[in-house]
Amino acid sequence: MEYDIEVTVNDVRYKARIPASFTLLQLLRDVLHLTGTKEGCGIGECGACSVVFNGELVNACLVLGVEANGATLRTIEGEAKGEQLSDLQRSFIKHHAAQCGFCTPAMILTAGDLLRRIPTPTDEQIIEGIAGNLCRCTGYEAIVDAIREVARDAKGGAK
Amino acid sequence: MVSSLARSWYEASFLSHGANMNFAYEKPTTAQALSRLLEQGGAGASLLAGGTDLLVQLRGRLIEPKLVIDLKGVEELSRLDHHDDGSVTIGATVTANRVIDDKRLSGAMAALPHACSHIAAFAIRNRATIAGNIANASPCADSVPPLCVLDAEVELRTTTATRRLSLPAFIRGVRATVRAKNEYIAAIHVPAQPKGTRSFFRKHQRVRGHDLALANAALLHDPERKRLRVAIGSCSPAPVVVVLDDLFESLDAQEAARRCMAAIIPISDVRASAEYRTDMTGVLVRRLFDDLKA
Numbered sequence: 001m002e003y004d005i006e007v008t009v010n011d012v013r014y015k016a017r018i019p020a021s022f023t024l025l026q027l028l029r030d031v032l033h034l035t036g037t038k039e040g041c042g043i044g045e046c047g048a049c050s051v052v053f054n055g056e057l058v059n060a061c062l063v064l065g066v067e068a069n070g071a072t073l074r075t076i077e078g079e080a081k082g083e084q085l086s087d088l089q090r091s092f093i094k095h096h097a098a099q100c101g102f103c104t105p106a107m108i109l110t111a112g113d114l115l116r117r118i119p120t121p122t123d124e125q126i127i128e129g130i131a132g133n134l135c136r137c138t139g140y141e142a143i144v145d146a147i148r149e150v151a152r153d154a155k156g157g158a159k
Numbered sequence: 160m161v162s163s164l165a166r167s168w169y170e171a172s173f174l175s176h177g178a179n180m181n182f183a184y185e186k187p188t189t190a191q192a193l194s195r196l197l198e199q200g201g202a203g204a205s206l207l208a209g210g211t212d213l214l215v216q217l218r219g220r221l222i223e224p225k226l227v228i229d230l231k232g233v234e235e236l237s238r239l240d241h242h243d244d245g246s247v248t249i250g251a252t253v254t255a256n257r258v259i260d261d262k263r264l265s266g267a268m269a270a271l272p273h274a275c276s277h278i279a280a281f282a283i284r285n286r287a288t289i290a291g292n293i294a295n296a297s298p299c300a301d302s303v304p305p306l307c308v309l310d311a312e313v314e315l316r317t318t319t320a321t322r323r324l325s326l327p328a329f330i331r332g333v334r335a336t337v338r339a340k341n342e343y344i345a346a347i348h349v350p351a352q353p354k355g356t357r358s359f360f361r362k363h364q365r366v367r368g369h370d371l372a373l374a375n376a377a378l379l380h381d382p383e384r385k386r387l388r389v390a391i392g393s394c395s396p397a398p399v400v401v402v403l404d405d406l407f408e409s410l411d412a413q414e415a416a417r418r419c420m421a422a423i424i425p426i427s428d429v430r431a432s433a434e435y436r437t438d439m440t441g442v443l444v445r446r447l448f449d450d451l452k453a
Binding site: 001061 | 180181182183184207209210211214215217218219227229231279280281282283285286367368369
């Protein structure tokens with residue numbers, strides 16, 4: 001069965017007609033052609049498809065597209081403002097926190113979600129925060145460094 | 160060749176490209192409408208709460224439903240209520256992260272949020288529900304041992320009837336429960352605990368973070384009724400509850416560990432051998448006693 005749905009992704013409203021069996025990940029990648037969100041395992045093990053769904057971090061492979069009807073989503077395509085990279089994106093570049101880059105979009109969204117919940121996380125909280133996101137290149141050190149620096153700079157910048 | 164192989168792998172990897180993967184989706188807004196849909200759908204209907212287990216089963220073709228019924232439209236199933244008498248009702252669509260964030264689930268019920276914080280990873284806990292963790296009936300479900308020692312009950316509903324079962328009565332084996340095809344879990348009821356009751360949870364896993372349990376266990380200590388019990392998961396087809404009330408005074412951790420190790424029926428699989436699981440159960444029980452005495 002096919003269903004008409006409406007979603008808002010990165011402030012853009014989309015309408016689509018999809019089978020009930022499409023995942024949110026499939027909706028984003030194959031229907032809306034927002035391919036920044038990656039499919040790694042497809043079963044909630046690797047976190048490469050993490051997106052922000054109504055303000056909460058989710059794995060897009062474990063949500064049906066029809067469940068997203070009426071939802072507001074944020075994906076990596078909404079991270080930069082035009083040509084202006086976000087603080088996290090710049091910090092990931094500075095710390096060489098991306099190698100093959102496959103985990104990076106979800107890692108940045110996960111880090112952004114973590115910093116919204118815990119603006120000044122300890123290293124332990126950063127590690128726990130990205131525990132659901134596998135990276136097979138970096139060994140995580142550079143990623144933790146990148147997130148820590150954004151948190152520290154934001155703290156210094158406040159007041 | 161490589162690209163066409165890659166492409167066919169990619170296409171096969173999504174849910175909708177297999178035969179028979181053509182189901183209807185309904186999101187009722189009342190409990191009555193939900194029951195009716197479930198009655199009509201019969202064996203071809205699957206219930207969707209968080210979806211973190213269901214979508215994996217759909218993808219693996221372990222189930223091929225004709226109808227998927229989303230519970231999240233029914234407002235009353237989303238409630239996490241603390242009642243005046245101290246009991247707690249966890250609605251069918253309450254997520255693990257909501258249980259973790261509920262500051263009132265402390266003291267007597269502390270084992271439950273602690274166990275929930277060990278379910279998968281943060282993003283999955285935003286979707287995964289306690290009811291789903293129980294309904295899926297995986298032997299390693301982390302929320303089950305705490306709910307067992309807390310004497311929680313599962314409320315099952317049909318269009319005409321309601322029944323409540325303890326977790327050991329509800330879970331009959333690996334991915335097997337007594338839920339009838341026309342029943343759904345409406346809520347989990349955790350009874351009020353006497354003053355001074357405390358509960359603890361421990362999990363043994365290969366890596367810290369996102370991993371399944373090799374063994375998990377919860378302990379409840381109720382000084383008013385002099386009750387002491389341990390529930391163990393991952394080491395038997397269904398959860399094992401060991402009543403240790405006669406050790407209430409001595410708090411003999413060695414004896415408790417010995418009895419728990421004797422009560423389980425672990426298997427050897429890709430994650431651990433039965434022997435290792437038995438040894439780790441002993442370690443977990445001793446550590447739970449350390450938590451209690453600390």
